[in-house]
Amino acid sequence: NAGVTQTPKFQVLKTGQSMTLQCAQDMNHEYMSWYRQDPGMGLRLIHYSVGAGITDQGEVPNGYNVSRSTTEDFPLRLLSAAPSQTSVYFCASSFTANTEAFFGQGTRLTVV
């Protein structure tokens, strides 16, 4: 029972590089979201999706793009990494927007 799977677990990028953080869920959940976790700031919502083909911005969307071509996958793209994007990133999914959220194990990203 995989749940929410994030890859990679760790990544180091140079400033200006691009990369995609992968998130996949096998629970047929409609609602998926991306958060970043920074010390002393809790989790902040980056982008979310209420279903395939539908995405919207959260609290801190700048510098990130998302797409939702399938129900299962919700990748997060950093087009030009900046040191301010050093953080731990969590993907979450839920059956609907109002039900329990399940989280992935996280991706620790360092931008140098």
Added chain:
Amino acid sequence: GNSVTQMEGPVTLSEEAFLTINCTYTATGYPSLFWYVQYPGEGLQLLLKATKADDKGSNKGFEATYRKETTSFHLEKGSVQVSDSAVYFCAPRDSSYKLIFGSGTRLLVRP
């Protein structure tokens, strides 16, 4: 805007001590309320939830009661264990169904 205030940590307790972690929130309407727990190196897991006023969520010996009049959802446990050491997040879900996380409270339980 909507927000959550949690007591600052770390909270350090001896095993079998009583635990309270305070949480108050501001949100429009009557949000569902959640406590999530994050063990070292892991993602967040749902600990308990309450969906309407006066509901009590409970799990693994933890409890929290939805207090509409004080907009609070304090987490309690009667006797903590070393294995409860983790970071605890209070999170109401706002009227647009987004989870709003507090900054988290780190709990350290010593043997």
